[in-house]
Amino acid sequence: ARIGIVGVGMVGSAAGYALALMGVAGEIVLVDRSPALAQAQAEDISHAVPFASATRVVAGDYDALAGADLVILAAGVSQKPGETRIALLSRNAEVFAEVIGAVRRVAPDAILLIATNPVDIMTDIATRLSGLPPSRVIGSGTILDSARFRTLLGQHLHLSPQSIHGYVLGEHGDSEVLAWSSAQAGSVPIRAAAAQMGAAITDEVVARIDAGVRRAAYRIIEGKGATWYGIGAGLARIARAILRDEQAVLSVSILTPEVVGVKGATLSLPRAVGRAGVTADLLPDLDDVEADALRRSAQMLADLAAEVKL
Numbered sequence: 001a002r003i004g005i006v007g008v009g010m011v012g013s014a015a016g017y018a019l020a021l022m023g024v025a026g027e028i029v030l031v032d033r034s035p036a037l038a039q040a041q042a043e044d045i046s047h048a049v050p051f052a053s054a055t056r057v058v059a060g061d062y063d064a065l066a067g068a069d070l071v072i073l074a075a076g077v078s079q080k081p082g083e084t085r086i087a088l089l090s091r092n093a094e095v096f097a098e099v100i101g102a103v104r105r106v107a108p109d110a111i112l113l114i115a116t117n118p119v120d121i122m123t124d125i126a127t128r129l130s131g132l133p134p135s136r137v138i139g140s141g142t143i144l145d146s147a148r149f150r151t152l153l154g155q156h157l158h159l160s161p162q163s164i165h166g167y168v169l170g171e172h173g174d175s176e177v178l179a180w181s182s183a184q185a186g187s188v189p190i191r192a193a194a195a196q197m198g199a200a201i202t203d204e205v206v207a208r209i210d211a212g213v214r215r216a217a218y219r220i221i222e223g224k225g226a227t228w229y230g231i232g233a234g235l236a237r238i239a240r241a242i243l244r245d246e247q248a249v250l251s252v253s254i255l256t257p258e259v260v261g262v263k264g265a266t267l268s269l270p271r272a273v274g275r276a277g278v279t280a281d282l283l284p285d286l287d288d289v290e291a292d293a294l295r296r297s298a299q300m301l302a303d304l305a306a307e308v309k310l
């Protein structure tokens with residue numbers, strides 16, 4: 001399979017690196033506004049390949065994306081001092097208008113995987129600009145937040161995160177919702193499992209894990225300016241589910257006709273992901289507090305997306 005990555009700064013290049021190590025694609029094509037950067041990233045990543053897989057990693061222009069099965073969009077511009085969020089969004093919408101037009105011309109059958117932040121709004125913009133069905137325009141959303149949630153619950157219970165089932169819903173950002181009431185260890189509800197294992201989930205534990213998930217990006221940005229490895233691996237995980245037609249359940253963001261009474265929000269839910277993109281949603285049972293929080297998150301996202309004129 002052929003995967004394109006448009007925008008190979010920190011996030012796009014980390015996705016390329018993770019994909020090369022994972023070996024899910026035959027060829028990865030890197031495209032950037034700066035051809036010199038794309039060339040340098042391709043050369044650097046291709047030097048990791050002999051240790052891991054047989055992936056070809058090349059730089060190219062949009063024509064090199066012809067026949068791509070999947071294109072990851074990680075292109076974007078960063079916030080100028082004093083710039084409002086909506087002004088930044090408009091500038092990123094302009095970048096997407098250019099990029100998506102070019103990608104659609106050469107790779108009309110490609111699924112789009114969106115990484116540019118704010119990812120839910122950029123996924124909404126990409127859906128509108130591309131004219132593709134929402135099932136084929138997928139934002140990385142809370143893939144990483146859910147991974148952090150499972151990791152922290154696993155640490156508390158001394159269990160592998162692979163054996164913890166729990167999802168973060170809604171916005172990838174401040175209003176996200178940790179779905180505690182449906183989380184499980186094995187097939188046991190998380191609080192019952194914690195009681196059985198003598199590691200009760202007290203209010204203090206809930207607060208610590210919530211902050212651990214919700215504040216992770218802020219902590220990392222404080223230390224190193226930006227985040228890229230985690231999201232790079234998360235993007236590669238979604239790409240693998242698509243290319244191998246896994247029908248894996250992952251929390252990803254797509255335009256959602258209706259959820260908890262809110263229409264037309266682009267947000268994350270656990271969803272089945274495979275070769276056709278998203279084929280099903282698996283909204284967990286929510287308690288009243290979680291449902292209210294998800295409603296607020298969804299409404300905020302729908303309102304903000306409506307403000308972005310294309």
Ligand code: ADP
Nearest residue numbers: 007008009010011012032033034074075076095
């Ligand atoms: P991040 O940390 O989100 O990866 P970067 O600034 O490191 O942010 O990367 C963004 C990348 O997107 C840069 O390499 C930039 O050149 C690229 N880019 C910006 N605008 C365009 C565009 N119109 N077409 C292609 N690439 C673009």
